[in-house]
Amino acid sequence: MVIVMKPTAPQEMIEKIVKKMTSLGCQVHQSQGANYCLLGLVGDTSKINPSQIEANKYVDKLLRVQQPYKLANRLFHPEDTIIDIDGLKIGGGHVAIMAGPCSVESEEQLMTIAHAVKESGAQFLRGGAFKPRTSPYSFQGMGEEGLKLLKKAKEATGMPIVTEVMCQDTFDVVEEYADILQIGARNMQNFPLLKRAGKSQKPILLKRGLSATIEELLMSAEYIMAEGNLNVILCERGIRTFETYTRNTLDISAVPVIKELSHLPIIIDPSHATGKWAMVEPLSKASIAVGADGLIIEVHHQPECALSDGAQSLKPKKFAQLMEAIKKISEI
Known part of the structure; x- marks a missing residue:
């Protein structure tokens, strides 16, 4: 009401x-x-x-608010929520670009990529320290050592850190280092984790689940907000459909739908949406054109050697070209 x-x-x-x-x-x-x-x-x-x-x-x-989500509802908050992190804004017409490797692999790898994306115009550095993987035999990340390297990269570039928190056990240590805490698609309905995120003072980047409806995504955001943390950034990263050509199917209509239903900012992850580096640029352009508040993109200087998701990572040169195109589209 x-x-x-x-x-x-x-x-x-x-x-x-x-x-x-x-x-x-x-x-x-x-x-x-x-x-x-x-x-x-x-x-x-x-x-x-x-x-x-x-x-x-x-x-x-x-x-009377008919939808089950209240705090995330635009009826409760007609104006767009704008999240400010070290003077950088997300939402309300500001286009935020988060870029970096899928996984932190070494200091040399991270520093090389961090300086490259910073030079091209990215405002935030993304990188995984704790990596949830489909296979238990795949690279699981460097843990706290990876977080320390992310902090070092922030000190060198000035870019705030975006990294994933996987569980309550490691929440405190990730919260200590990160500027934005990412909750991945597989954890979108991990309700104890969402409640813990709601008690954090850090902004939360909430990714849409593999087969989640938009209402389910907003209800997950509601879990976080109901605990007191109103700084939630939604992320559309593709959903599971019967199509197998791409890794997932990017639901680009989610952007205008979210804009109608909610005041929370929404960004797009074109890397996980497709799993193919060649499709990242066209979908990034479309995302900005349809009104997304930003992008989170995987970049690697040697994707053929990447320990995770090399096939969907842009090389720094391609990322620089994409940033030029995005700048023109966002101005329009």
């Missing part, structure tokens, strides 16, 4: 209503704009008498 206050509503009246709703067992989330004030009610609203609320001369109208 959302109480829409009139622009003339005095602060004392707003506070009085908030206090009343809280006493009835609801959490109240206030969204204040230049010409509006919204009071979003979360919880059991059965004790609330709608006619009493609407009788208040300072209340414009009462909206």
